[in-house]
Amino acid sequence: MKLTLKIWRQTGPTENGSFESHVLDDVSEDSSFLEMLDQLNEQLLKQGNEPIAFDHDCREGICGTCSLTINGYAHGPENSTTTCQLHMRKFNDGETVTIEPFRAKAFPVVRDLIVDRSAFDRIIQSGGFISVRTGSAPDGNSIPISKVDADKAMDAAACIGCGACVASCKNASAMLFTSAKAAHLNLLPQGQAEKDARVLNMVSTMDDSGFGNCRNYGECSAACPKDISLDYIAKLNRDHAKAKIKEIFS
Amino acid sequence: MNLDPQIPDGPIADKWDNHRFSSKLVNPANKRKYRIIVVGSGLAGGAAAATLGELGYQVDCFCYQDTPRRAHSIAAQGGINAAKNYQNDGDSIHRLFYDTVKGGDFRSREANVYRLAQNSTNIIDQCVAQGVPFAREYGGLLANRSFGGAQVSRTFYARGQTGQQLLLGAYSALSRQIASGQVQMHTRHEMLDLVKVDGHAKGIITRNLVTGSTDAWTADAVLICTGGYGNVYYLSTNAAGCNVTATYRAHRRGAGFANPCFTQIHPTCIPVAGDHQSKLTLMSESLRNDGRVWVPLDGKNCDKNPNDIAEELRDYFLERKYPSFGNLAPRDISSRSAKEACDESRGVGPGGRGVYLDFADSISRLGESAIRERYGNLFQMYERITGENAYKRPMRIYPAIHYTMGGLWVDYNLQSSVPGCFVLGEANFSDHGANRLGASALMQGLSDGYFVIPYTVGNYLASTGAGTISPDGPEVKEVLESVKERTSQLLSISGKKSARSYHKELGQIMWEYAGMARNATGLQKAIGEIQDLRDHFQKNLLVPGTGDRLNVELERAGRVRDFIDFGELLCRDALERNESCGGHFREEYQTKEGEATRDDENFAHAAVWEYKGEGKTPVRHKEELQYENVKLAVRSYK
Numbered sequence: 001m002k003l004t005l006k007i008w009r010q011t012g013p014t015e016n017g018s019f020e021s022h023v024l025d026d027v028s029e030d031s032s033f034l035e036m037l038d039q040l041n042e043q044l045l046k047q048g049n050e051p052i053a054f055d056h057d058c059r060e061g062i063c064g065t066c067s068l069t070i071n072g073y074a075h076g077p078e079n080s081t082t083t084c085q086l087h088m089r090k091f092n093d094g095e096t097v098t099i100e101p102f103r104a105k106a107f108p109v110v111r112d113l114i115v116d117r118s119a120f121d122r123i124i125q126s127g128g129f130i131s132v133r134t135g136s137a138p139d140g141n142s143i144p145i146s147k148v149d150a151d152k153a154m155d156a157a158a159c160i161g162c163g164a165c166v167a168s169c170k171n172a173s174a175m176l177f178t179s180a181k182a183a184h185l186n187l188l189p190q191g192q193a194e195k196d197a198r199v200l201n202m203v204s205t206m207d208d209s210g211f212g213n214c215r216n217y218g219e220c221s222a223a224c225p226k227d228i229s230l231d232y233i234a235k236l237n238r239d240h241a242k243a244k245i246k247e248i249f250s
Numbered sequence: 251m252n253l254d255p256q257i258p259d260g261p262i263a264d265k266w267d268n269h270r271f272s273s274k275l276v277n278p279a280n281k282r283k284y285r286i287i288v289v290g291s292g293l294a295g296g297a298a299a300a301t302l303g304e305l306g307y308q309v310d311c312f313c314y315q316d317t318p319r320r321a322h323s324i325a326a327q328g329g330i331n332a333a334k335n336y337q338n339d340g341d342s343i344h345r346l347f348y349d350t351v352k353g354g355d356f357r358s359r360e361a362n363v364y365r366l367a368q369n370s371t372n373i374i375d376q377c378v379a380q381g382v383p384f385a386r387e388y389g390g391l392l393a394n395r396s397f398g399g400a401q402v403s404r405t406f407y408a409r410g411q412t413g414q415q416l417l418l419g420a421y422s423a424l425s426r427q428i429a430s431g432q433v434q435m436h437t438r439h440e441m442l443d444l445v446k447v448d449g450h451a452k453g454i455i456t457r458n459l460v461t462g463s464t465d466a467w468t469a470d471a472v473l474i475c476t477g478g479y480g481n482v483y484y485l486s487t488n489a490a491g492c493n494v495t496a497t498y499r500a501h502r503r504g505a506g507f508a509n510p511c512f513t514q515i516h517p518t519c520i521p522v523a524g525d526h527q528s529k530l531t532l533m534s535e536s537l538r539n540d541g542r543v544w545v546p547l548d549g550k551n552c553d554k555n556p557n558d559i560a561e562e563l564r565d566y567f568l569e570r571k572y573p574s575f576g577n578l579a580p581r582d583i584s585s586r587s588a589k590e591a592c593d594e595s596r597g598v599g600p601g602g603r604g605v606y607l608d609f610a611d612s613i614s615r616l617g618e619s620a621i622r623e624r625y626g627n628l629f630q631m632y633e634r635i636t637g638e639n640a641y642k643r644p645m646r647i648y649p650a651i652h653y654t655m656g657g658l659w660v661d662y663n664l665q666s667s668v669p670g671c672f673v674l675g676e677a678n679f680s681d682h683g684a685n686r687l688g689a690s691a692l693m694q695g696l697s698d699g700y701f702v703i704p705y706t707v708g709n710y711l712a713s714t715g716a717g718t719i720s721p722d723g724p725e726v727k728e729v730l731e732s733v734k735e736r737t738s739q740l741l742s743i744s745g746k747k748s749a750r751s752y753h754k755e756l757g758q759i760m761w762e763y764a765g766m767a768r769n770a771t772g773l774q775k776a777i778g779e780i781q782d783l784r785d786h787f788q789k790n791l792l793v794p795g796t797g798d799r800l801n802v803e804l805e806r807a808g809r810v811r812d813f814i815d816f817g818e819l820l821c822r823d824a825l826e827r828n829e830s831c832g833g834h835f836r837e838e839y840q841t842k843e844g845e846a847t848r849d850d851e852n853f854a855h856a857a858v859w860e861y862k863g864e865g866k867t868p869v870r871h872k873e874e875l876q877y878e879n880v881k882l883a884v885r886s887y888k
């Protein structure tokens with residue numbers, strides 16, 4: 001296939017960026033989107049240009065490193081799919097494809113298509129853990145957990161921390177990510193002791209990191225490559241309200 | 251080179267206990283005076299950094315990704331072993347120990363493996379307490395499955411995302427320590443060299459991948475937890491950034507490199523589709539529990555729709571050759587059998603490099619929804635990559651490089667031959683011998699990080715005393731300058747060829763001559779070709795841009811340069827090991843039936859390579875392996 005690529009270039013966080021156009025020929029339908037970009041980069045190198053910087057690592061949809069807003073969609077138009085798992089057979093010969101970084105105030109551009117998502121780490125550091133000392137754990141089977149609860153916790157824990165939810169939200173809210181992370185631990189018996197503090201701290205860190213408010217548009221879940229459900233946002237709101245009330249009365 | 255394995259005295263079951271008791275402790279109030287560098291934030295590094303921080307040491311942890319949570323451990327699918335015997339099916343610590351030694355084709359160190367089996371049960375407890383959502387039975391207890399090569403159900407799993415969930419557990423523990431200030435996390439930093447002072451590891455040099463700045467960091471001990479070197483083959487199941495740089499640079503500074511030729515090929519990966527291919531994707535081995543592997547009996551039928559090939563025209567070659575293990579035969583055996591079938595022109599798919607993994611029987615026995623429940627995400631991934639629906643048509647699979655058993659040599663304390671430099675996880679060589687059993691790498695990484703290193707590094711620190719060297723000291727400066735010089739050298743070649751194209755060429759040489767089957771002539775040829783490739787690289791490499799900012803091509807060039815040198819070492823090691831064992835199959839050493847022939851008389855040792863300088867031939871040393879608790883036997887899976 002032959003494609004015209006309109007790609008965002010920006011040398012650094014403080015520099016201005018702009019779109020650049022490139023024509024790429026002989027793209028295999030079987031190649032992944034990132035392999036197509038590899039091919040473009042080899043072409044740029046041959047022409048004496050600097051290749052385009054983009055984030056990627058596992059290339060199998062699990063590490064959450066790849067990003068990109070493709071034709072206006074975070075991780076591209078295919079549902080439940082990360083950019084690295086998107087394959088060129090989903091595009092048409094002759095098509096123009098627009099490629100931008102994930103855009104959000106809390107995710108500043110590092111270079112070209114790479115953004116800084118460290119705000120997610122700060123949210124986890126503020127409460128996304130269960131405080132358990134190494135070596136002090138009871139036998140794994142000492143607390144039975146119903147399969148239903150374990151499965152629900154696993155559904156939430158499947159979040160790969162990619163930030164597509166933020167990039168696709170008009171308000172750049174991080175509620176889907178934060179709620180999935182909180183729900184994973186809050187749904188399990190092990191997570192109960194720190195539940196209230198966890199919810200209060202994670203939400204306040206999220207608010208302080210420059211993410212916008214959640215207005216229930218639902219774009220986040222639609223863009224999420226791991227189909228994280230909006231139900232977790234509702235759950236986070238409930239848990240947060242409960243924790244707030246307890247805080248006021250204690 | 252000092253290769254004393256430091257195995258504690260006493261019966262094997264008591265060694266670790268005795269050793270812990272005789273190890274020196276660092277006084278709790280003194281721990282904060284010690285700085286420890288942890289390179290890597292995967293299961294090994296993440297677990298180590300979190301635990302050491304919790305103990306009160308000051309920890310600096312480094313990774314090349316933008317967050318510690320993305321280390322390649324995240325990609326492990328199938329599960330983690332533990333000798334819990336929850337299934338009451340005859341498992342025990344001794345059985346896990348025995349299986350691991352046997353699976354490793356009797357090329358691992360008994361004492362280390364026994365400790366690993368002992369720690370395995372604590373790992374599960376620890377991870378459950380952290381909130382790892384392992385699969386459960388309806389009664390609420392932990393579920394298990396059996397996994398490649400094991401006859402008991404001892405594998406714990408979290409859907410097809412076990413590595414992800416275990417890593418998120420370690421990452422959450424690490425995050426807690428980062429928040430408390432015990433651990434300083436340095437993301438997007440790549441280790442480019444090791445600093446030694448008076449023979450002891452005292453620091454590292456890194457490149458900040460965003461700003462390009464090259465910096466020195468000093469500490470009282472350095473832990474290298476940087477994963478495996480599978481990407482020396484270019485195409486592998488590893489992540490794009492996986493590299494040998496950290497371990498190879500430490501090797502150049504005196505750390506022995508053990509058994510580099512022990513590489514593992516995973517039998518169930520999605521076959522190569524074309525020249526654009528940048529990585530290979532693993533389909534979890536757990537699929538072999540419900541899938542049957544076959545090729546057409548007659549090569550003429552390879553292009554037919556597999557559903558139209560009658561039962562009697564199919565060759566279920568694993569079931570035929572290994573009746574008691576069948577489709578669950580160990581990885582090396584399954585992989586080689588697939589290669590043989592394709593070498594006989596009976597392979598399927600592009601280039602005839604694939605075999606079928608067929609779920610039709612399981613689907614008709616258990617129903618499509620049961621299969622979907624077990625492997626839904628894998629089938630989905632397969633469809634995304636190949637455009638084919640595996641519920642309706644057998645999957646195509648082919649072996650790919652997946653795991654590397656070789657690594658920096660370590661003693662029982664996980665200390666390399668450079669005192670103060672410890673090596674954990676896939677980066678070291680110790681526990682898996684010549685071949686790793688499924689679901690045991692996650693176990694090893696976490697055992698090393700949570701349960702071994704806190705004791706052994708404590709013992710080392712207590713004997714050396716606190717006193718971090720200043721980053722401005724002369725030894726440090728010298729290494730720093732040499733790293734900077736190397737970077738400018740890479741930038742100054744100004745040739746015409748990209749680092750990626752060299753990497754691809756190296757990968758082709760490695761796969762051709764040092765892949766699933768090796769022989770002396772081929773390996774010699776490979777060494778020559780790699781040397782030529784290096785010369786070419788030195789004259790014709792092209793790295794655009796500058797070193798003072800984010801420069802992906804520069805990063806790649808540095809890694810590829812180390813892969814080239816390391817690839818040569820791997821071939822040398824394969825050439826010197828005149829036997830077939832585990833993942834190392836030398837065509838000259840096989841039975842008439844094509845089974846591997848081990849040579850215990852001459853090769854029951856770990857080969858440990860000593861670096862002798864640029865352009866000089868490295869020297870091969872041996873650590874003889876003593877087997878006191880298992881009897882060396884021919885591995886038979888018939």
Ligand SMILES: Cc1cc2nc3c(=O)[nH]c(=O)nc-3n(C[C@H](O)[C@H](O)[C@H](O)COP(=O)(O)OP(=O)(O)OC[C@H]3O[C@@H](n4cnc5c(N)ncnc54)[C@H](O)[C@@H]3O)c2cc1C
Nearest residue numbers: 290291292293294314323328329441477675676689691692
């Ligand atoms: C697709 C796949 C599936 C697997 N499935 C299973 C399974 O089901 N069960 C099982 O037991 N095992 C499995 N394995 C093997 C297992 O996942 C790995 O062996 C294990 O996770 C390695 O952990 P680690 O901590 O040693 O290294 P990694 O997780 O690879 O971590 C390496 C760390 O080092 C850092 N690093 C690397 N180089 C540098 C450098 N130069 N400078 C700074 N930092 C650096 C990285 O940033 C990263 O943080 C699988 C492996 C793959 C590839």
Ligand code: SF4
Nearest residue numbers: 159160162163165224
């Ligand atoms: S919730 Fe979904 S989109 Fe958001 S970070 Fe997690 S996986 Fe990515």
Ligand code: FES
Nearest residue numbers: 057059064066084
């Ligand atoms: S590169 Fe890992 S999820 Fe895409």
